[in-house]
Amino acid sequence: MVLIVGGPAANGVDEKLAEITRYRLVKIVHKVFPDGESYVRYPVPVEGEDVVIVQSLYAPQDKHFLELLLMIDAALDLGAERVIAVVPYLAYSRQDRMFLEGEAVSVRTILKTLRNLGTYAFITVDIHKEYSLKHFGERAYNVTAMEEIAKHIKKQFPDLENPLVLSPDKGAIIHASRAAKVLNSEYDYLEKERDRVTGEIRVKPKELSVNGRDAIIVDDIISTGGTIALAATSVLKQGARRVIVGCTHPLLIGDAREKLRKAGVNYLVATDTIPSEYSKVTVAPVIAKLLKKIL
Amino acid sequence: MVLIVGGPAANGVDEKLAEITRYRLVKIVHKVFPDGESYVRYPVPVEGEDVVIVQSLYAPQDKHFLELLLMIDAALDLGAERVIAVVPYLAYSRQDRMFLEGEAVSVRTILKTLRNLGTYAFITVDIHKEYSLKHFGERAYNVTAMEEIAKHIKKQFPDLENPLVLSPDKGAIIHASRAAKVLNSEYDYLEKERDRVTGEIRVKPKELSVNGRDAIIVDDIISTGGTIALAATSVLKQGARRVIVGCTHPLLIGDAREKLRKAGVNYLVATDTIPSEYSKVTVAPVIAKLLKKIL
Numbered sequence: 001m002v003l004i005v006g007g008p009a010a011n012g013v014d015e016k017l018a019e020i021t022r023y024r025l026v027k028i029v030h031k032v033f034p035d036g037e038s039y040v041r042y043p044v045p046v047e048g049e050d051v052v053i054v055q056s057l058y059a060p061q062d063k064h065f066l067e068l069l070l071m072i073d074a075a076l077d078l079g080a081e082r083v084i085a086v087v088p089y090l091a092y093s094r095q096d097r098m099f100l101e102g103e104a105v106s107v108r109t110i111l112k113t114l115r116n117l118g119t120y121a122f123i124t125v126d127i128h129k130e131y132s133l134k135h136f137g138e139r140a141y142n143v144t145a146m147e148e149i150a151k152h153i154k155k156q157f158p159d160l161e162n163p164l165v166l167s168p169d170k171g172a173i174i175h176a177s178r179a180a181k182v183l184n185s186e187y188d189y190l191e192k193e194r195d196r197v198t199g200e201i202r203v204k205p206k207e208l209s210v211n212g213r214d215a216i217i218v219d220d221i222i223s224t225g226g227t228i229a230l231a232a233t234s235v236l237k238q239g240a241r242r243v244i245v246g247c248t249h250p251l252l253i254g255d256a257r258e259k260l261r262k263a264g265v266n267y268l269v270a271t272d273t274i275p276s277e278y279s280k281v282t283v284a285p286v287i288a289k290l291l292k293k294i295l
Numbered sequence: 296m297v298l299i300v301g302g303p304a305a306n307g308v309d310e311k312l313a314e315i316t317r318y319r320l321v322k323i324v325h326k327v328f329p330d331g332e333s334y335v336r337y338p339v340p341v342e343g344e345d346v347v348i349v350q351s352l353y354a355p356q357d358k359h360f361l362e363l364l365l366m367i368d369a370a371l372d373l374g375a376e377r378v379i380a381v382v383p384y385l386a387y388s389r390q391d392r393m394f395l396e397g398e399a400v401s402v403r404t405i406l407k408t409l410r411n412l413g414t415y416a417f418i419t420v421d422i423h424k425e426y427s428l429k430h431f432g433e434r435a436y437n438v439t440a441m442e443e444i445a446k447h448i449k450k451q452f453p454d455l456e457n458p459l460v461l462s463p464d465k466g467a468i469i470h471a472s473r474a475a476k477v478l479n480s481e482y483d484y485l486e487k488e489r490d491r492v493t494g495e496i497r498v499k500p501k502e503l504s505v506n507g508r509d510a511i512i513v514d515d516i517i518s519t520g521g522t523i524a525l526a527a528t529s530v531l532k533q534g535a536r537r538v539i540v541g542c543t544h545p546l547l548i549g550d551a552r553e554k555l556r557k558a559g560v561n562y563l564v565a566t567d568t569i570p571s572e573y574s575k576v577t578v579a580p581v582i583a584k585l586l587k588k589i590l
Binding site for chain 1: 333
């Protein structure tokens with residue numbers, strides 16, 4: 001049998017996943033002791049079961065990570081058949097290589113640790129770089145929420161005007177292409193350029209023009225919002241009709257919201273991998289589909 | 296060659312260790328990104344070296360643990376010969392078995408994770424239960440700070456009056472016996488009893504009397520201070536001249552300080568496994584001694 005186990009940072013993805021898959025939902029019992037130590041307990045036997053643990057790694061990410069380790073180790077100790085870690089938002093995924101000699105490659109440490117503990121499979125959503133999955137080894141999966149985000153935008157804006165889907169840089173073009181497919185639209189990526197007169201930095205679509213069109217900017221993570229704010233300001237200056245932003249992981253640090261508002265972003269939507277007031281799209285269906293395939 | 300690497304939570308033990316052992320000291324470069332993710336970098340090559348990482352696990356314990364994992368994994372990735380983890384205070388050591396069915400045995404998860412990552416040896420100080428070391432496997436070592444604490448008390452109080460060293464319970468009697476040896480004194484443990492008239496809970500030495508004597512209460516951890524406060528109140532009522540308290544790990548949560556003061560504790564001393572205003576004894580010498588033996 002398969003159990004969906006909701007960790008302290010499941011953010012409702014556990015419930016939606018159980019609803020879709022019809023697997024049994026178990027909420028882990030958890031608390032934090034006065035000294036700050038986390039505690040978890042399985043309220044039902046897990047012996048012989050396939051245990052799907054849902055725990056995202058938004059802040060406080062280190063505490064959520066430790067809780068994930070406790071849940072994995074306890075499940076195996078209690079005789080679980082296989083443990084599958086579903087980590088909707090994978091913290092530390094941007095430190096994916098040594099940018100400077102001597103640096104920790106944090107995403108490797110996270111994934112190695114999960115694998116070494118005996119995790120059978122690992123599932124995450126829109127990981128910053130797909131090649132990071134190799135640190136887990138076999139049965140590491142990345143699913144994308146971009147189609148779900150695009151479907152939501154399509155529904156919210158039945159009046160889209162010749163939309164152009166844009167990624168903030170070349171590396172993220174895959175997200176734009178996925179969203180564009182659903183929206184049946186063109187896509188491109190933004191490139192930085194310096195204004196020769198004012199010296200100002202702005203971004204522009206590599207090939208296409210946004211003039212008179214709805215710009216849909218998509219990315220995996222919005223962190224401080226600086227990149228998206230610059231993109232929004234730039235495309236509006238270039239004649240874009242509206243700027244709609246979709247991202248999978250709304251970190252939205254500090255004054256990110258204010259930055260995006262000031263930049264003229266008309267609409268922002270994100271997923272439930274991280275809780276936020278913009279997390280209106282759930283990643284549960286795409287995870288459910290993969291789960292059914294691998295279990 | 297051996298490098299002593301001071302982590303973000305080394306609390307000065309790294310420096311004292313390097314001073315005693317004459318091994319080279321390296322301070323890890325570290326920062327925390329705006330989203331809360333930790334970052335570490337070795338500022339010198341560690342290839343072919345024995346790397347002794349000093350990182351205690353006081354609060355925020357989960358962050359300090361993750362930093363420890365990053366330091367271990369990075370050292371091995373950078374070609375370190377052996378990595379030795381020196382963890383003066385081991386968080387999660389009190390969750391050392393399933394008290395209720397289904398619970399995570401947190402100390403096992405912590406030690407397994409360190410071992411699985413490739414840590415060669417593990418050293419801690421006054422671990423809550425010695426048997427927990429088995430979760431690391433071979434080359435897991437516990438050293439005691441009790442002699443160092445007793446030496447400090449002896450120096451601070453040249454006028455000790457027929458001292459009696461007490462542990463708050465039977466399980467901690469080993470600490471009392473170790474301190475008593477240095478103080479050349481008797482020792483005993485405290486037992487709970489209920490006053491038949493008032494119903495009040497109090498504690499009393501199992502065999503000996505504290506009347507007219509200096510009571511020295513020792514324990515591995517002072518957490519909320521409740522146990523030690525009760526012990527102090529009780530022995531003072533039983534005629535103890537003064538109450539001197541020594542502990543290895545001063546967690547001192549919430550109003551612990553106030554509780555101890557109100558209970559009549561005359562003097563409190565702890566070690567530098569956790570930073571506090573009472574951390575006047577260093578654990579570096581006992582760790583240094585062990586290091587020299589195993590390296």
